[in-house]
Amino acid sequence: MADAPSVQDPTTQQTPLLSMQGISKNFPGVKANDSVEFEVRAGEVHALLGENGAGKTTLMNILYGLYQPDAGEIRYRGEVVTFRSPRDAIACGLGLVAQHFHLARRHTVAENIALGLANTPFIFPTRALRERLRELGNHYGLGVNPDARVWQLSPGERQRVEILKALIQGAEILILDEPTSVLTPQEAEALFQVVEQMTSESRAVIFISHKLDEVMRIADTISILRKGAVVGRLKRRDANPARLAELMVGRTIAPPERTSDGLRDRIVLELKGVWVRGDRGVDALKEASFRLQSGEILGVAGVAGNGQAELIEILTGLRQPSRGQILLDGEDITPLGVRGLFEAGVAHIPEDRNHVGIVPGMSVAENLVMRQYRYPPFARGALLDQKQVTRFARSSIDQYDIATPSKDTPSRLLSGGNVQKVILARELSGDPKLVVASHPTYGLDVSAAALTHELMLSQRARGAGVLLVSEDLDELMQLSNRILVLFAGQVMGTVDVEEATSETLGMMMAGAPQEAALGATTDA
Amino acid sequence: MLERFGIRLVPRLAAPAYVVFLISLGAIIAAIIVTGFIFWAYGVNPFSAYAIIAERTLFNGRGFSEVVRKSVPLLLAGVGLVLAFRAQFWNIGAEGQILAGAVGASGVALFVPLPPPLAIPAMFLAGFIAGALWGFLPAILKIRLGVNEIITTLMMNYIALYIVRWLINGPWKGESVVGFSYSDLFDRAIWLPTIGTTRLHWPTLLLGLLLAAFIAFLINRMRLGFEVRMIGEGPAAARYAGVNFLTTTLILVSLAAGAAGLAGVGEVAGIHHRLVEPNSISLGFGYTAIIVALLARGSPLAAILTALFMGWVFASGDVMKVALRLPFQITGVINGLVLLFIICSEPLLRYRIERIGSRASAVESETGPA
Secondary structure (H helix, E strand, O other): OOOOOOOOOHHHOOOOOEEEEEEEEEEOOEEEEEEEEEEEOOOOEEEEEOOOOOOHHHHHHHHOOOOOOOEEEEEEOOEEEOOOOHHHHHHOOEEEEOOOOOOOOOOEHHHHHHHOOOOOOOOOOOHHHHHHHHHHHHHHOOOOOOOOEHHHOOHHHHHHHHHHHHHHOOOOEEEEEOHHHHOOHHHHHHHHHHHHHHHHOOOEEEEEEOOHHHHHHHOOEEEEEEOOEEEEEEEHHHOOHHHHHHHHHOOOOOOOOOOOOOOOOOEEEEEEEEEEEOOOOOEEEEEEEEEEEOOEEEEEEOOOOOOHHHHHHHHHOOOOOOEEEEEEOOEEOOOOOHHHHHHHOEEEEOOOHHHHHOOOOOEHHHHHOOOOOOOOOOEEOOEEOHHHHHHHHHHHHHHOOOOOOOOOOEHHHOOHHHHHHHHHHHHHOOOOOEEEEEOOOOOOOHHHHHHHHHHHHHHHHHOOEEEEEOOOHHHHHHHOOEEEEEEOOEEEEEEEOOOOOHHHHHHHHOOOOHHHHHHHHHHO | OHHHHOEEEEEOOOOOHHHHHHHHHHHHHHHHHHHHHHHHHOOOOHHHHHHHHHHHHOOOHHHHHHHHHHHHHHHHHHHHHHHHHHOOOOOOOHHHHHHHHHHHHHHHHHHOOOOHHHHHHHHHHHHHHHHHHHHHHHHHHHHHHOOOHHHHHHHHHHHHHHHHHHHHHOOOOOOOOOOOOOOOOOOHHHOOOEOOOOOOEHHHHHHHHHHHHHHHHHHHHEHHHHHHHHHHHOHHHHHHHOOOHHHHHHHHHHHHHHHHHHHHHHHHHHHHOOOOOHHHHOOOHHHHHHHHHHHHOOOOOHHHHHHHHHHHHHHHHHHHHHHOOOOOOHHHHHHHHHHHHHHHHHHHHHEEEEEHHHHHHHHHHHHOOO
């Protein structure tokens, strides 16, 4: 990588703990990794920054022995090594905390950790382990009850279990793949402290992320990956978010312009004392009441699993509330199903865009009319008017700049950003009164996320009400007028964006009432 | 492991139609070759056996009419299954639906005095409705209670079978029939017309071809077909889009099961001219129709070809029995082998086989100049 700035830092002039040289890996039609150079030294946090699909995970899967590279070599303390499986990688002191945890849900923490160890005794497998677990837990501040069953743990606690597992296996180099996506800001901060403690003991951490602020907070060295190749390597002190974003995307990204709010002349959505029963029979929403005005974006914050999914489902007709009332423009829409709500003017941008938002095997054109096909002009009696479908598809592909070989291409062949464009084109085409968006930029690359943000803002400017559920607090604070916080199915309060800080929101997300949270953070 | 042989599997994005056709053809040829070994094990030269079969089924007018005759019920039931399978509704109950259709037609033929021009359409209508009713219960159970339709449709087959047995031994047993279990003959005026002296009842064949064309149109051009495909290919997305699973499933299952019912009408009104033993009405057409539908891979028009092929297998069974003195049950073996090879060929639709050497050099020449 000739254009990558070389790092000359006297404090790190030693053999890297681990280095990858000239790593290439091809998948059909894709160069996932192209002559990648990557190294990590003892005592440093090396961040691997890149958009989704840039090749970060492929590179780490090669490092962890899950894939074999087509070319290139891995050196551990200067010696060439071949990792045929994760077992070889673990033997060289590597530990991976994957984005999706690999834990047996019905087993206890200690049992899960014993499973991954080579020398676990046949009987009483966890006895010897407990003391070690307690020691490590205290040392790093990773306290977890060894007898708790995994299904009882929060995502943050599960992540601690994964980290403990790697440490007990003797990890000197810990790979954290998008570790903060399941954490509250406070939990993320606690994780950063664990990371700092580890590096202070000469362990190394590879930190994979696409969030710039995190990388700026924790990394010593930052490698930026774009389209499978390293496009830059910087020391943190030489880096700034704008420069990193530019390297990551390959062009300058302007922050979304804060367009003017729409006319706030009426209440678009009102919930009055709504209770919802979740899948497990417990109340997922408890007496939720709030109002959303026209020309306003109401953000909904909360750690995953605190009632956001059920809130979206009742607003889009996928679930019925057990008690309470939902009003759209003053009209009771509580009993309406999916079709009724769509007809009433509710657009839905679903969280799982690849399985809910589109039918992967059907064409782009068909997916563009997946909600409207029942109504004229697309429906002519029992028939579908192919000409109208084609016309709508052509204009949507143009207007939203959807990158697809043709309107007849199966949607599963589109990238995540283009799938989201298909969904946005479809949902926003009828000028909806209410837009319900669930994690609309999750996993999107920077440019697709920027487009999604622009569209949310233009919906607001047009006078629609937008309900935006997201786990990304920066996104919520950037777009919303007000932010509502859900905790354990209850509305903890609604904060004006001018007063909101990540500390306040974080405390409310952890169950503190609004007054207490606001008081605590203004005192501090 | 494959690398040892110098090949590897590479995922395909989408298999082109000609590849699908060639792979399906390959599965059929493989089944025919393996069956040859069975002939050989019986002491029959497989080459001469196939020569005799070909001569008597393909190069002989009457023989070929038998191939087509046997493919008619397979086409009707198979096209229905293509539709059901597109919605991932795994109807294993075409056999029972054929029998239900046969009962419906027999009821009209035996007990409703109508002038012949009305009686024949009435028989088809009754058979369609009876078949559709037979599919209704599993459809409702699946959508309302989540009961697996594979089990319910299969069980409904046995209920239909015993109802037919009860009818021909009990209330519908023919007055003029002594010592056998079947109903009276239908009035000769309402026997389905045949082509020349063959046993090919053309009205049913015509219905099958029309139905194949209609189902193709439905799947590709109608709102209902759009909903069927959404339910089949993305149930979560279909729910999100507001598709009504109950009505859509009931309509599509009625169509599919009704089509199988029409096949039953053809067998009793066109061939037996009375309600007979269930195993005589259908030689397992309902089960073989599953192979017809799977081999057609979701295309109603392709089912015309695959029904003809499976009809040929059945007609060959007759030749084996008569000319080669082999058991007719060998057809079951061929059916099973075809199904086995189709399932085995699925990975080839999703992966290409590549020689490692050729690929590697291609990549080098691509990346070389850069």
